[in-house]
Amino acid sequence: MNDELILHHYDGSPFSEKVRLMLGFKGLAWRSVKVPVILPKPDVVALTGGYRKTPFVQVGADVYCDTALIARLLENRAPAPRLFPPHLPLAPVFAQWADSTMFWTAAPYTLQPAGAAHRFAGAPPEVVKAFVADRAAMTTGMTRQTVADATVNLRAQLGALEAQLEGGGPYLFGDVSIADFSVAHCVWFVASGGPVVGEILAGFPALQRWFAGMQAFGHGQPEKLGSAEALAIAAAASAAGRHAPCAVQAGLGFEAGEAVTVAAIDYARDAVAGTLVGLNANEAVIRRTDERAGTVHVHFPRHGFQVKKEAA
Known part of the structure:
Protein backbone atom coordinates (compact mmCIF):
# COMPACT_ATOMS: atom_id res chain seq x y z
CA MET A 1 0.00 0.00 0.00
CA ASN A 2 1.44 3.38 -1.03
CA ASP A 3 -0.55 5.33 1.56
CA GLU A 4 0.60 3.34 4.60
CA LEU A 5 2.21 5.15 7.52
CA ILE A 6 5.91 4.34 7.85
CA LEU A 7 7.55 5.52 11.07
CA HIS A 8 11.35 5.85 10.96
CA HIS A 9 12.49 5.72 14.59
CA TYR A 10 14.58 3.95 17.21
CA ASP A 11 13.54 2.44 20.53
CA GLY A 12 15.24 4.89 22.90
CA SER A 13 14.12 8.09 21.17
CA PRO A 14 11.72 10.10 23.38
CA PHE A 15 10.14 11.94 20.45
CA SER A 16 9.65 8.58 18.74
CA GLU A 17 7.79 7.43 21.84
CA LYS A 18 5.52 10.45 21.48
CA VAL A 19 4.56 9.35 17.96
CA ARG A 20 4.23 5.69 18.97
CA LEU A 21 1.78 6.67 21.70
CA MET A 22 -0.22 8.85 19.30
CA LEU A 23 -0.45 5.91 16.90
CA GLY A 24 -1.68 3.77 19.78
CA PHE A 25 -4.20 6.42 20.84
CA LYS A 26 -5.67 6.43 17.34
CA GLY A 27 -5.43 2.66 16.95
CA LEU A 28 -3.51 2.93 13.68
CA ALA A 29 -1.56 0.32 11.78
CA TRP A 30 1.94 1.38 10.75
CA ARG A 31 5.22 0.09 9.37
CA SER A 32 8.29 0.33 11.60
CA VAL A 33 11.69 1.20 10.18
CA LYS A 34 14.51 1.33 12.73
CA VAL A 35 17.08 4.03 11.97
CA PRO A 36 20.65 4.37 13.30
CA VAL A 37 20.99 6.31 16.53
CA ILE A 38 23.93 8.35 15.18
CA LEU A 39 25.43 9.26 11.82
CA PRO A 40 26.03 7.96 9.21
CA LYS A 41 22.40 7.49 8.12
CA PRO A 42 22.50 7.03 4.34
CA ASP A 43 18.95 5.71 3.98
CA VAL A 44 17.60 8.52 6.16
CA VAL A 45 19.41 11.14 4.09
CA ALA A 46 18.02 9.60 0.90
CA LEU A 47 14.51 10.40 2.15
CA THR A 48 15.00 13.60 4.12
CA GLY A 49 17.94 15.29 2.42
CA GLY A 50 19.86 15.64 5.68
CA TYR A 51 17.26 16.26 8.39
CA ARG A 52 18.88 14.64 11.43
CA LYS A 53 16.16 14.55 14.06
CA THR A 54 14.30 11.36 14.90
CA PRO A 55 11.57 10.39 14.12
CA PHE A 56 9.99 11.13 10.77
CA VAL A 57 7.01 9.61 9.00
CA GLN A 58 6.91 8.51 5.38
CA VAL A 59 3.78 8.13 3.28
CA GLY A 60 4.84 6.95 -0.17
CA ALA A 61 7.09 9.69 -1.55
CA ASP A 62 6.07 12.25 1.10
CA VAL A 63 8.20 12.63 4.23
CA TYR A 64 6.91 14.44 7.32
CA CYS A 65 9.48 15.87 9.75
CA ASP A 66 8.97 16.92 13.39
CA THR A 67 6.39 15.43 15.75
CA ALA A 68 4.23 18.58 15.71
CA LEU A 69 3.60 18.14 11.99
CA ILE A 70 3.32 14.37 12.32
CA ALA A 71 0.54 14.88 14.87
CA ARG A 72 -1.39 16.97 12.32
CA LEU A 73 -0.85 14.25 9.72
CA LEU A 74 -2.27 11.61 12.06
CA GLU A 75 -5.24 13.85 12.91
CA ASN A 76 -6.05 14.18 9.21
CA ARG A 77 -5.68 10.46 8.64
CA ALA A 78 -7.83 9.48 11.64
CA PRO A 79 -9.91 12.43 12.93
CA ALA A 80 -11.21 10.51 15.95
CA PRO A 81 -10.24 10.32 18.72
CA ARG A 82 -8.93 13.85 18.57
CA LEU A 83 -5.46 15.14 19.33
CA PHE A 84 -6.62 18.71 18.73
CA PRO A 85 -10.06 19.17 20.32
CA PRO A 86 -11.45 22.53 19.15
CA HIS A 87 -12.49 23.46 22.69
CA LEU A 88 -8.81 23.27 23.82
CA PRO A 89 -7.15 25.91 21.63
CA LEU A 90 -4.18 26.33 23.99
CA ALA A 216 -2.00 2.19 28.31
CA PHE A 217 -2.75 3.62 24.86
CA GLY A 218 0.02 1.36 23.59
CA HIS A 219 1.69 1.69 20.21
CA GLY A 220 -1.02 0.72 17.76
CA GLN A 221 -0.34 -2.02 15.24
CA PRO A 222 3.31 -1.93 14.06
CA GLU A 223 4.80 -4.17 11.40
CA LYS A 224 8.52 -4.33 10.69
CA LEU A 225 9.87 -2.90 7.44
CA GLY A 226 13.44 -2.65 6.16
CA SER A 227 14.89 0.70 5.19
CA ALA A 228 15.60 -0.56 1.65
CA GLU A 229 11.94 -1.49 1.31
CA ALA A 230 10.92 1.98 2.49
CA LEU A 231 13.14 3.53 -0.18
CA ALA A 232 11.56 1.27 -2.81
CA ILE A 233 8.09 2.41 -1.71
CA ALA A 234 9.14 6.04 -2.10
CA ALA A 235 10.64 5.37 -5.53
CA ALA A 236 7.50 3.60 -6.73
CA ALA A 237 5.24 6.44 -5.56
CA SER A 238 7.60 8.95 -7.15
CA ALA A 239 7.59 7.10 -10.48
CA ALA A 240 3.78 7.15 -10.43
CA GLY A 241 3.76 10.88 -9.65
CA ARG A 242 1.88 10.41 -6.38
CA HIS A 243 2.40 13.13 -3.77
CA ALA A 244 0.15 14.74 -1.19
CA PRO A 245 -1.55 17.88 -2.60
CA CYS A 246 0.21 21.11 -1.69
CA ALA A 247 0.53 24.69 -2.94
CA VAL A 248 2.44 27.87 -2.13
CA GLN A 249 0.06 30.34 -0.53
CA ALA A 250 0.29 33.91 -1.81
CA GLY A 251 1.46 36.71 0.45
CA LEU A 252 3.98 34.74 2.52
CA GLY A 253 7.11 36.07 0.81
CA PHE A 254 7.89 33.07 -1.40
CA GLU A 255 6.95 31.78 -4.83
CA ALA A 256 6.45 28.23 -6.01
CA GLY A 257 9.56 26.84 -7.71
CA GLU A 258 12.08 28.90 -5.74
CA ALA A 259 15.25 27.23 -4.49
CA VAL A 260 15.13 27.22 -0.70
CA THR A 261 16.61 25.62 2.38
CA VAL A 262 14.69 24.63 5.50
CA ALA A 263 16.40 24.18 8.86
CA ALA A 264 15.44 23.80 12.50
CA ILE A 265 16.22 26.86 14.61
CA ASP A 266 16.88 25.12 17.93
CA TYR A 267 19.27 22.17 17.42
CA ALA A 268 20.27 19.76 14.65
CA ARG A 269 20.21 22.77 12.36
CA ASP A 270 21.36 20.95 9.23
CA ALA A 271 19.69 22.70 6.29
CA VAL A 272 17.72 20.67 3.74
CA ALA A 273 17.81 22.12 0.22
CA GLY A 274 15.15 21.75 -2.44
CA THR A 275 12.51 23.43 -4.57
CA LEU A 276 9.57 25.04 -2.78
CA VAL A 277 6.29 23.36 -3.74
CA GLY A 278 4.14 24.04 -0.67
CA LEU A 279 3.86 26.81 1.91
CA ASN A 280 1.18 27.96 4.31
CA ALA A 281 0.87 28.95 7.96
CA ASN A 282 1.37 25.36 9.11
CA GLU A 283 3.96 23.75 6.85
CA ALA A 284 6.66 24.19 4.22
CA VAL A 285 7.14 21.52 1.56
CA ILE A 286 10.20 21.14 -0.64
CA ARG A 287 10.83 18.85 -3.58
CA ARG A 288 14.15 17.06 -3.86
CA THR A 289 15.43 14.12 -5.89
CA ASP A 290 17.51 11.15 -4.78
CA GLU A 291 18.80 8.40 -7.04
CA ARG A 292 17.32 5.71 -4.79
CA ALA A 293 14.19 7.36 -3.35
CA GLY A 294 13.17 9.26 -6.47
CA THR A 295 11.44 12.64 -6.26
CA VAL A 296 10.44 13.16 -2.64
CA HIS A 297 8.37 15.91 -1.03
CA VAL A 298 9.75 16.74 2.42
CA HIS A 299 7.30 18.47 4.80
CA PHE A 300 8.34 20.69 7.71
CA PRO A 301 6.27 22.64 10.25
CA ARG A 302 6.59 26.42 10.14
CA HIS A 303 6.98 26.71 13.92
CA GLY A 304 10.56 25.98 14.92
CA PHE A 305 11.92 26.03 11.36
CA GLN A 306 13.34 28.70 9.06
CA VAL A 307 12.73 28.84 5.30
CA LYS A 308 15.40 30.72 3.34
CA LYS A 309 15.73 31.56 -0.32
CA GLU A 310 18.87 30.24 -1.98
CA ALA A 311 20.58 30.79 -5.31
CA ALA A 312 19.07 28.45 -7.90
Whole structure:
Protein backbone atom coordinates (compact mmCIF):
# COMPACT_ATOMS: atom_id res chain seq x y z
CA MET A 1 0.00 0.00 0.00
CA ASN A 2 1.44 3.38 -1.03
CA ASP A 3 -0.55 5.33 1.56
CA GLU A 4 0.60 3.34 4.60
CA LEU A 5 2.21 5.15 7.52
CA ILE A 6 5.91 4.34 7.85
CA LEU A 7 7.55 5.52 11.07
CA HIS A 8 11.35 5.85 10.96
CA HIS A 9 12.49 5.72 14.59
CA TYR A 10 14.58 3.95 17.21
CA ASP A 11 13.54 2.44 20.53
CA GLY A 12 15.24 4.89 22.90
CA SER A 13 14.12 8.09 21.17
CA PRO A 14 11.72 10.10 23.38
CA PHE A 15 10.14 11.94 20.45
CA SER A 16 9.65 8.58 18.74
CA GLU A 17 7.79 7.43 21.84
CA LYS A 18 5.52 10.45 21.48
CA VAL A 19 4.56 9.35 17.96
CA ARG A 20 4.23 5.69 18.97
CA LEU A 21 1.78 6.67 21.70
CA MET A 22 -0.22 8.85 19.30
CA LEU A 23 -0.45 5.91 16.90
CA GLY A 24 -1.68 3.77 19.78
CA PHE A 25 -4.20 6.42 20.84
CA LYS A 26 -5.67 6.43 17.34
CA GLY A 27 -5.43 2.66 16.95
CA LEU A 28 -3.51 2.93 13.68
CA ALA A 29 -1.56 0.32 11.78
CA TRP A 30 1.94 1.38 10.75
CA ARG A 31 5.22 0.09 9.37
CA SER A 32 8.29 0.33 11.60
CA VAL A 33 11.69 1.20 10.18
CA LYS A 34 14.51 1.33 12.73
CA VAL A 35 17.08 4.03 11.97
CA PRO A 36 20.65 4.37 13.30
CA VAL A 37 20.99 6.31 16.53
CA ILE A 38 23.93 8.35 15.18
CA LEU A 39 25.43 9.26 11.82
CA PRO A 40 26.03 7.96 9.21
CA LYS A 41 22.40 7.49 8.12
CA PRO A 42 22.50 7.03 4.34
CA ASP A 43 18.95 5.71 3.98
CA VAL A 44 17.60 8.52 6.16
CA VAL A 45 19.41 11.14 4.09
CA ALA A 46 18.02 9.60 0.90
CA LEU A 47 14.51 10.40 2.15
CA THR A 48 15.00 13.60 4.12
CA GLY A 49 17.94 15.29 2.42
CA GLY A 50 19.86 15.64 5.68
CA TYR A 51 17.26 16.26 8.39
CA ARG A 52 18.88 14.64 11.43
CA LYS A 53 16.16 14.55 14.06
CA THR A 54 14.30 11.36 14.90
CA PRO A 55 11.57 10.39 14.12
CA PHE A 56 9.99 11.13 10.77
CA VAL A 57 7.01 9.61 9.00
CA GLN A 58 6.91 8.51 5.38
CA VAL A 59 3.78 8.13 3.28
CA GLY A 60 4.84 6.95 -0.17
CA ALA A 61 7.09 9.69 -1.55
CA ASP A 62 6.07 12.25 1.10
CA VAL A 63 8.20 12.63 4.23
CA TYR A 64 6.91 14.44 7.32
CA CYS A 65 9.48 15.87 9.75
CA ASP A 66 8.97 16.92 13.39
CA THR A 67 6.39 15.43 15.75
CA ALA A 68 4.23 18.58 15.71
CA LEU A 69 3.60 18.14 11.99
CA ILE A 70 3.32 14.37 12.32
CA ALA A 71 0.54 14.88 14.87
CA ARG A 72 -1.39 16.97 12.32
CA LEU A 73 -0.85 14.25 9.72
CA LEU A 74 -2.27 11.61 12.06
CA GLU A 75 -5.24 13.85 12.91
CA ASN A 76 -6.05 14.18 9.21
CA ARG A 77 -5.68 10.46 8.64
CA ALA A 78 -7.83 9.48 11.64
CA PRO A 79 -9.91 12.43 12.93
CA ALA A 80 -11.21 10.51 15.95
CA PRO A 81 -10.24 10.32 18.72
CA ARG A 82 -8.93 13.85 18.57
CA LEU A 83 -5.46 15.14 19.33
CA PHE A 84 -6.62 18.71 18.73
CA PRO A 85 -10.06 19.17 20.32
CA PRO A 86 -11.45 22.53 19.15
CA HIS A 87 -12.49 23.46 22.69
CA LEU A 88 -8.81 23.27 23.82
CA PRO A 89 -7.15 25.91 21.63
CA LEU A 90 -4.18 26.33 23.99
CA ALA A 91 -3.25 22.64 23.99
CA PRO A 92 -0.92 22.96 20.94
CA VAL A 93 0.82 25.94 22.55
CA PHE A 94 1.36 23.97 25.75
CA ALA A 95 2.65 21.07 23.64
CA GLN A 96 5.25 23.40 22.12
CA TRP A 97 6.37 24.32 25.64
CA ALA A 98 6.69 20.66 26.62
CA ASP A 99 8.55 19.73 23.42
CA SER A 100 11.09 22.50 23.99
CA THR A 101 11.37 23.88 27.52
CA MET A 102 10.38 20.74 29.40
CA PHE A 103 12.32 18.41 27.14
CA TRP A 104 15.52 20.46 27.47
CA THR A 105 15.07 20.33 31.22
CA ALA A 106 14.44 16.58 31.26
CA ALA A 107 17.35 15.78 28.91
CA PRO A 108 20.31 17.02 31.01
CA TYR A 109 18.64 15.71 34.17
CA THR A 110 18.10 12.26 32.63
CA LEU A 111 21.58 12.07 31.11
CA GLN A 112 23.37 12.84 34.38
CA PRO A 113 26.10 10.28 35.16
CA ALA A 114 23.75 7.79 36.82
CA GLY A 115 21.27 8.01 33.96
CA ALA A 116 23.95 7.76 31.29
CA ALA A 117 25.44 4.70 33.03
CA HIS A 118 22.00 3.05 33.01
CA ARG A 119 21.28 3.93 29.39
CA PHE A 120 24.65 2.72 28.09
CA ALA A 121 25.07 -0.27 30.42
CA GLY A 122 27.09 -2.90 28.59
CA ALA A 123 27.88 -0.68 25.60
CA PRO A 124 31.53 -0.56 24.46
CA PRO A 125 33.34 2.69 25.33
CA GLU A 126 33.72 3.59 21.65
CA VAL A 127 29.92 3.43 21.20
CA VAL A 128 29.37 5.81 24.10
CA LYS A 129 32.07 8.15 22.80
CA ALA A 130 30.53 8.18 19.32
CA PHE A 131 27.07 8.96 20.74
CA VAL A 132 28.39 11.85 22.83
CA ALA A 133 30.24 13.29 19.82
CA ASP A 134 27.16 12.98 17.60
CA ARG A 135 24.88 14.75 20.06
CA ALA A 136 27.49 17.44 20.73
CA ALA A 137 27.52 18.22 17.00
CA MET A 138 23.72 18.44 16.98
CA THR A 139 23.61 20.89 19.87
CA THR A 140 26.50 23.19 18.92
CA GLY A 141 25.74 26.71 20.13
CA MET A 142 23.05 25.68 22.61
CA THR A 143 23.35 26.63 26.26
CA ARG A 144 22.26 23.58 28.21
CA GLN A 145 21.25 23.48 31.86
CA THR A 146 23.56 21.99 34.44
CA VAL A 147 22.33 18.87 36.22
CA ALA A 148 21.77 20.92 39.38
CA ASP A 149 19.68 23.54 37.58
CA ALA A 150 17.79 20.93 35.57
CA THR A 151 16.94 19.02 38.75
CA VAL A 152 15.45 22.08 40.41
CA ASN A 153 13.57 23.17 37.30
CA LEU A 154 12.25 19.71 36.48
CA ARG A 155 10.95 19.22 40.01
CA ALA A 156 9.09 22.55 39.71
CA GLN A 157 7.60 21.54 36.35
CA LEU A 158 6.51 18.16 37.69
CA GLY A 159 4.95 19.87 40.70
CA ALA A 160 2.92 22.17 38.47
CA LEU A 161 1.75 19.20 36.38
CA GLU A 162 0.82 17.34 39.58
CA ALA A 163 -1.32 20.25 40.76
CA GLN A 164 -3.00 20.52 37.37
CA LEU A 165 -3.85 16.82 37.31
CA GLU A 166 -5.10 16.82 40.91
CA GLY A 167 -7.68 19.48 40.12
CA GLY A 168 -8.45 19.15 36.43
CA GLY A 169 -9.45 15.58 35.65
CA PRO A 170 -7.74 12.57 34.07
CA TYR A 171 -5.78 14.60 31.51
CA LEU A 172 -3.90 17.89 31.59
CA PHE A 173 -6.78 19.96 30.22
CA GLY A 174 -9.62 17.67 31.23
CA ASP A 175 -9.90 15.91 27.88
CA VAL A 176 -6.96 14.21 26.20
CA SER A 177 -5.05 16.36 23.72
CA ILE A 178 -1.70 16.81 21.99
CA ALA A 179 -0.45 18.44 25.22
CA ASP A 180 -0.65 15.11 27.04
CA PHE A 181 1.51 13.34 24.46
CA SER A 182 4.15 16.07 24.47
CA VAL A 183 4.48 15.87 28.25
CA ALA A 184 4.29 12.06 28.21
CA HIS A 185 7.45 11.61 26.16
CA CYS A 186 9.39 13.84 28.57
CA VAL A 187 8.16 11.80 31.55
CA TRP A 188 8.91 8.57 29.64
CA PHE A 189 12.47 9.77 29.06
CA VAL A 190 12.95 10.43 32.77
CA ALA A 191 11.33 7.12 33.75
CA SER A 192 13.61 5.24 31.35
CA GLY A 193 16.72 6.69 32.97
CA GLY A 194 16.95 4.04 35.67
CA PRO A 195 16.06 4.00 39.38
CA VAL A 196 18.29 6.88 40.46
CA VAL A 197 16.97 9.25 37.79
CA GLY A 198 13.38 8.00 37.93
CA GLU A 199 13.15 8.53 41.67
CA ILE A 200 12.20 12.16 41.05
CA LEU A 201 8.77 10.98 39.87
CA ALA A 202 7.99 9.20 43.15
CA GLY A 203 6.57 12.28 44.87
CA PHE A 204 3.91 12.94 42.25
CA PRO A 205 1.16 10.29 42.51
CA ALA A 206 -1.38 12.05 40.26
CA LEU A 207 1.28 12.40 37.58
CA GLN A 208 2.17 8.73 37.90
CA ARG A 209 -1.48 7.71 37.50
CA TRP A 210 -1.81 9.93 34.45
CA PHE A 211 1.39 8.54 32.93
CA ALA A 212 0.19 4.97 33.44
CA GLY A 213 -2.98 5.92 31.57
CA MET A 214 -0.96 7.41 28.72
CA GLN A 215 1.17 4.29 28.43
CA ALA A 216 -2.00 2.19 28.31
CA PHE A 217 -2.75 3.62 24.86
CA GLY A 218 0.02 1.36 23.59
CA HIS A 219 1.69 1.69 20.21
CA GLY A 220 -1.02 0.72 17.76
CA GLN A 221 -0.34 -2.02 15.24
CA PRO A 222 3.31 -1.93 14.06
CA GLU A 223 4.80 -4.17 11.40
CA LYS A 224 8.52 -4.33 10.69
CA LEU A 225 9.87 -2.90 7.44
CA GLY A 226 13.44 -2.65 6.16
CA SER A 227 14.89 0.70 5.19
CA ALA A 228 15.60 -0.56 1.65
CA GLU A 229 11.94 -1.49 1.31
CA ALA A 230 10.92 1.98 2.49
CA LEU A 231 13.14 3.53 -0.18
CA ALA A 232 11.56 1.27 -2.81
CA ILE A 233 8.09 2.41 -1.71
CA ALA A 234 9.14 6.04 -2.10
CA ALA A 235 10.64 5.37 -5.53
CA ALA A 236 7.50 3.60 -6.73
CA ALA A 237 5.24 6.44 -5.56
CA SER A 238 7.60 8.95 -7.15
CA ALA A 239 7.59 7.10 -10.48
CA ALA A 240 3.78 7.15 -10.43
CA GLY A 241 3.76 10.88 -9.65
CA ARG A 242 1.88 10.41 -6.38
CA HIS A 243 2.40 13.13 -3.77
CA ALA A 244 0.15 14.74 -1.19
CA PRO A 245 -1.55 17.88 -2.60
CA CYS A 246 0.21 21.11 -1.69
CA ALA A 247 0.53 24.69 -2.94
CA VAL A 248 2.44 27.87 -2.13
CA GLN A 249 0.06 30.34 -0.53
CA ALA A 250 0.29 33.91 -1.81
CA GLY A 251 1.46 36.71 0.45
CA LEU A 252 3.98 34.74 2.52
CA GLY A 253 7.11 36.07 0.81
CA PHE A 254 7.89 33.07 -1.40
CA GLU A 255 6.95 31.78 -4.83
CA ALA A 256 6.45 28.23 -6.01
CA GLY A 257 9.56 26.84 -7.71
CA GLU A 258 12.08 28.90 -5.74
CA ALA A 259 15.25 27.23 -4.49
CA VAL A 260 15.13 27.22 -0.70
CA THR A 261 16.61 25.62 2.38
CA VAL A 262 14.69 24.63 5.50
CA ALA A 263 16.40 24.18 8.86
CA ALA A 264 15.44 23.80 12.50
CA ILE A 265 16.22 26.86 14.61
CA ASP A 266 16.88 25.12 17.93
CA TYR A 267 19.27 22.17 17.42
CA ALA A 268 20.27 19.76 14.65
CA ARG A 269 20.21 22.77 12.36
CA ASP A 270 21.36 20.95 9.23
CA ALA A 271 19.69 22.70 6.29
CA VAL A 272 17.72 20.67 3.74
CA ALA A 273 17.81 22.12 0.22
CA GLY A 274 15.15 21.75 -2.44
CA THR A 275 12.51 23.43 -4.57
CA LEU A 276 9.57 25.04 -2.78
CA VAL A 277 6.29 23.36 -3.74
CA GLY A 278 4.14 24.04 -0.67
CA LEU A 279 3.86 26.81 1.91
CA ASN A 280 1.18 27.96 4.31
CA ALA A 281 0.87 28.95 7.96
CA ASN A 282 1.37 25.36 9.11
CA GLU A 283 3.96 23.75 6.85
CA ALA A 284 6.66 24.19 4.22
CA VAL A 285 7.14 21.52 1.56
CA ILE A 286 10.20 21.14 -0.64
CA ARG A 287 10.83 18.85 -3.58
CA ARG A 288 14.15 17.06 -3.86
CA THR A 289 15.43 14.12 -5.89
CA ASP A 290 17.51 11.15 -4.78
CA GLU A 291 18.80 8.40 -7.04
CA ARG A 292 17.32 5.71 -4.79
CA ALA A 293 14.19 7.36 -3.35
CA GLY A 294 13.17 9.26 -6.47
CA THR A 295 11.44 12.64 -6.26
CA VAL A 296 10.44 13.16 -2.64
CA HIS A 297 8.37 15.91 -1.03
CA VAL A 298 9.75 16.74 2.42
CA HIS A 299 7.30 18.47 4.80
CA PHE A 300 8.34 20.69 7.71
CA PRO A 301 6.27 22.64 10.25
CA ARG A 302 6.59 26.42 10.14
CA HIS A 303 6.98 26.71 13.92
CA GLY A 304 10.56 25.98 14.92
CA PHE A 305 11.92 26.03 11.36
CA GLN A 306 13.34 28.70 9.06
CA VAL A 307 12.73 28.84 5.30
CA LYS A 308 15.40 30.72 3.34
CA LYS A 309 15.73 31.56 -0.32
CA GLU A 310 18.87 30.24 -1.98
CA ALA A 311 20.58 30.79 -5.31
CA ALA A 312 19.07 28.45 -7.90
